Amino acid sequence: MADRIIAKPLDSKAFGAFGDVIEAEGSPDRLINAGLCGRFHDRARLDFGDGRAGLSLFDAEARHWPLRVDLVERHPEGSQAFMPVSGARMIVVVAEDDGGKPVNYQAFVSQPGQVVNLLRNVWHGVLAPLGERGQFAVLDRIGAGANLEEYPLTPPLWVDPAEGL
Amino acid sequence: MADRIIAKPLDSKAFGAFGDVIEAEGSPDRLINAGLCGRFHDRARLDFGDGRAGLSLFDAEARHWPLRVDLVERHPEGSQAFMPVSGARMIVVVAEDDGGKPVNYQAFVSQPGQVVNLLRNVWHGVLAPLGERGQFAVLDRIGAGANLEEYPLTPPLWVDPAEGL
Numbered sequence: 001m002a003d004r005i006i007a008k009p010l011d012s013k014a015f016g017a018f019g020d021v022i023e024a025e026g027s028p029d030r031l032i033n034a035g036l037c038g039r040f041h042d043r044a045r046l047d048f049g050d051g052r053a054g055l056s057l058f059d060a061e062a063r064h065w066p067l068r069v070d071l072v073e074r075h076p077e078g079s080q081a082f083m084p085v086s087g088a089r090m091i092v093v094v095a096e097d098d099g100g101k102p103v104n105y106q107a108f109v110s111q112p113g114q115v116v117n118l119l120r121n122v123w124h125g126v127l128a129p130l131g132e133r134g135q136f137a138v139l140d141r142i143g144a145g146a147n148l149e150e151y152p153l154t155p156p157l158w159v160d161p162a163e164g165l
Numbered sequence: 166m167a168d169r170i171i172a173k174p175l176d177s178k179a180f181g182a183f184g185d186v187i188e189a190e191g192s193p194d195r196l197i198n199a200g201l202c203g204r205f206h207d208r209a210r211l212d213f214g215d216g217r218a219g220l221s222l223f224d225a226e227a228r229h230w231p232l233r234v235d236l237v238e239r240h241p242e243g244s245q246a247f248m249p250v251s252g253a254r255m256i257v258v259v260a261e262d263d264g265g266k267p268v269n270y271q272a273f274v275s276q277p278g279q280v281v282n283l284l285r286n287v288w289h290g291v292l293a294p295l296g297e298r299g300q301f302a303v304l305d306r307i308g309a310g311a312n313l314e315e316y317p318l319t320p321p322l323w324v325d326p327a328e329g330l
Contacts, residue, residue, distance in 0.1 A: 024224040024300050033291040034236075037225040042307050044220035053218040055209035055246060055282065055304065059189040060202040071199075081220060083248045083302040085278045113250045115302050117220065126198040135189050137248040137280050139220065139304060142207050 007107035022115035044117040051143020070156040078141030081117035088134030093125030172272035187280035209282040216308020228293040232324040243306030246282035253299030258290030
């Protein structure tokens with residue numbers, strides 16, 4: 001496993017295997033409010049398993065380049081969406097799974113306003129607002145039972161930005 | 166009915182009968198990610214009735230003072246949460262219900278970063294970003310059947326800002 005990867009701009013196509021990127025791109029699905037508002041409708045693969053949806057707020061400290069990742073985690077019981085309400089960008093680290101082990105790490109950097117919804121059971125780094133403290137509305141599963149699996153990385157993974165990020 | 170009201174700063178206590186205001190105020194319910202992130206946990210009275218939760222994105226044109234309100238609406242089948250992902254403030258107009266008729270209008274102005282969750286069946290004005298175009302992640306019910314009741318206001322209601330807003 002490479003211990004150093006390059007973060008790319010977040011893009012719904014490249015991210016599709018891991019989750020959804022929700023943003024006002026292209027034409028809205030419908031116009032509402034006498035044409036004054038575009039609705040991009042039902043854009044996330046939400047999944048709360050046997051639990052229910054809950055809306056929380058995360059207030060996370062700033063992270064900086066290079067990002068040190070010494071832990072990834074996943075939520076076996078549901079999806080988790082991050083909505084940046086303070087304008088911060090996020091560094092999003094994800095990995096594929098190989099029999100319970102995260103492999104093939106990738107990193108992305110969001111633009112302000114981009115919402116990220118991680119699919120159930122996708123390995124990911126913890127919330128990492130880039131360069132500034134950030135607040136995020138978080139939509140995830142509320143319910144009984146453990147919904148967190150952690151995987152420590154020894155040695156850690158380091159993430160550098162692609163040029164221009 | 167007064168045809169002119171004054172908008173006040175949005176405040177969870179004053180707004181409580183109509184919905185939830187979710188923000189990083191006070192101490193978080195728990196610290197996660199090795200203490201680097203505070204979680205304000207499960208802060209909205211979400212309600213999707215016989216439907217399911219859906220995450221959409223609204224892109225709405227700027228509104229200005231005085232705000233003209235010629236229509237209010239309500240969603241009889243579920244709650245609706247607005248998460249400002251572009252930094253815009255919102256003018257939030259709500260009313261009590263008296264046998265199917267909106268009465269006792271109130272208006273509020275959010276601060277950047279404040280999330281608003283309207284309870285099921287609460288009369289409200291349409292999404293109104295203040296002074297700039299705004300994008301909002303919206304969490305509401307996806308399901309069969311009509312989930313919209315509209316009430317036109319003739320003459321319109323006008324909303325002015327409290328001093329300092």
